[in-house]
Amino acid sequence: MRITMFSINPLYPNVITGGASKHLRSVxxxxGELGHHVRIMCTRIEGSDTRFLWHPNVEVHPVLPFKQPFPQPYAISGHDMAQVVQLMGDALHDADRFYVHDGELLFPFLSERVPTVVSLRDNVYPETLHGGFLFRGHRLILISEYSRKFVLATMGRFFPALRERIVVIHNGIDWDTFRPTPPRDILSVIPVDPTKHKIVIHPHRPEESKGLLQTIAVADLLVHRCGWDTLRVLAPKWLESQNTPELLDFYARVQADIDRRGLTEHVIFHDWVPSALMPEYYAMGDVSLSLGSFAETFGNSVYESLGCGTPAVVARVTTHRELLPPDLIDTVDYADTEAAAALVDDILRTGRRTSQATLDYLRTHYGVQRQLDAYANVILNAEHSTPLIYRHPVLNDDTPFRLAPWCVPSVRGVYHDFNATYADMGALGRLLIAQRAGISRRQARESGIAAAEFDHWFEAGYIVPNSDAFIDE
Incomplete structure (x- = not known):
């Protein structure tokens, strides 16, 4: 078959910039290895508009004139938008299948003549969300159960038939690659000595919501309270081509925080690590941290770190609440710096590594071959689809509402994944926890909860309508 793919992220011959591009490359x-001919259309970057190969059967065309660097890729002229449509239409004229990676192609008419599969790789960025509401393809691939519930509570509220087109395919990780690996070549790239330093890894791109400031706050406690004088925190610098004024401002704030806390010698920013060295990078660490509030749809780095033997301390947000049983991963409430530091201190003192039970669970549930086979099956068997029918739900006093799938009770209050805040929902919160099927406005009023309070929590995104048309448990 001839398969055309789309990526709004720029792609490179030998550099992987994150989980989305990693999984696109693998699929x-x-x-290509199955004998199909794959053409990938992606965003161009200055100096990189030349076609290249990932495989003899996989051509990458970095030609689309989306704005770079991220964010706001659609902040382009009408002429450039027309160029995107022209180039994509040209690439689709002889295609047997069309795969849209991350759902960010906002011209659904392009896929009307080609059986189309779309995957959504995040629940945050506006282009992905917009693409979700515009979905008209044969299948919608989501990468976690959390994402399925999110989509049904948002897009699915207005398109009831969407649930029939959703397929959940968890990300797969190559456990033959991401396994305990003695650090050798990585030591020539990053100036640390595992025999002398206690190493904390922050393996994330430099977005504030990825938790770098939280990692620094934990390091402060480890150095100045727990006495870890040889602590070294490793954090990657972003690719120069992707720097923005906002990112440079964030770096300045981070550096000021490091200086204020007296951590200058303890925090090391290093160049982006080549994908081939990532197993050594993870394994070199004593612990990795993922303490941010970013609403992950999977969160690859946590599980890659665990696979390489390095424990991960993780904020209890989004998918990190579901992908591993709670006894197989170290989690803390978001913004609980004290609890995170205590866990890291214990890991450093005991030298604990990833448990065999955790490794076994990861290998059983998140293997790469299962993922690749599932993607191939969905893409190759895609068919022409009828349009989804929009249905406007009427919400009245008897409509049951429940906690949104992105809200979870905790000892600090109800945590909202997209606000990164805790809220005391009072009597309504207690009712919702007790009656998981939902509470209507009428029932809330009969329990002494004013309509204005009920509506406030709906408008703030803490509760959502609950019916077979909106959410499927």
Missing amino acids: AIHL
């Missing part, structure tokens, strides 16, 4: 190469 494309797998289809």
Whole structure:
């Protein structure tokens, strides 16, 4: 088959910039190895508009004139938008299948003549969310159960038939690659000595919501309270081509925080690590941290770190609440710096590594071959689809509402994944926890909860309508 793919992220011959591009590359190469011809259309970057190969059957065309660097890729002229449509239409004229990676192609008419599969890789960025509401394809691939519930509570509220087109395919990780690996070549790239330093890894791109400031706050406690004088925190610098004024401002704030806390010698910013060295990078660490509030749809780095033997301390947000049983991963409430520091201190003192039970669970549930086979099956068997029918739900006093799937009770209050805040929902919160099927406005009023309070929590995104048309448990 001839398969055209779309990525709004720029792609490179030998550099992987994150989980989305990593999985796109794996799926494309797998289809190429099956004998299919894959053409990937992606955003161009200055100096990188030349076609290249990921595989003899996989061509990458970095030609689309979206704005770079991120964010706001659609902040372009009408002429450039027309160029995107022209180039994508040209690439689709002889295609047997169309795969849209991350759902960010906001011209759904392009796929009307080609069986189309779309995947959504995040629940945050506006282009992805907009693409979700515009979905008209044969199948919608989501990468976690959390994302399925999110989509049904948002897009699915207005398109009841959407649930029939959703397929959940968890990200897969190559456990033959991400396994305990003695650090060798990585030591020539990053100036640390595992025999002398206690190493904390922050393996994330530099977005504030990815938790770098939380990692620094934990390091402060480890150095100045727990006495870890040889602590070294490793954090990657972003690719120069992706720097923005906002990112440079964030770096300045981070550096000021490091200086204020007296951590200058303890925090090391290093160049982006080549994908081939990532197993050594993870394994070199004593612990990795993922303490941010970013609403992950999967969160690859946590599980790659665990696979390489390095424990991860993780904020209890989004998918990190569901992908591993709670006894197989170290989690803390978001913004609980004290609890995170205590866990890291214990890991450093005991030298604990990833448990065999955790490794076994990861290998059983999140293997790469299962993922690749599932993607190939969905893409190759895609068919022409009828349009989804929009249905406007009427919300009245008897409509049951429940906690949104992105809200979870905790000892600090109800945590909202997209606000990164805790709220005391009072009597309504207690009712919702006790009656998981939902509470209507009428029932809330009969329990002494004013309509204005009920509506406030709906408008703030803490509760959502609950019916077979909106959410499927």
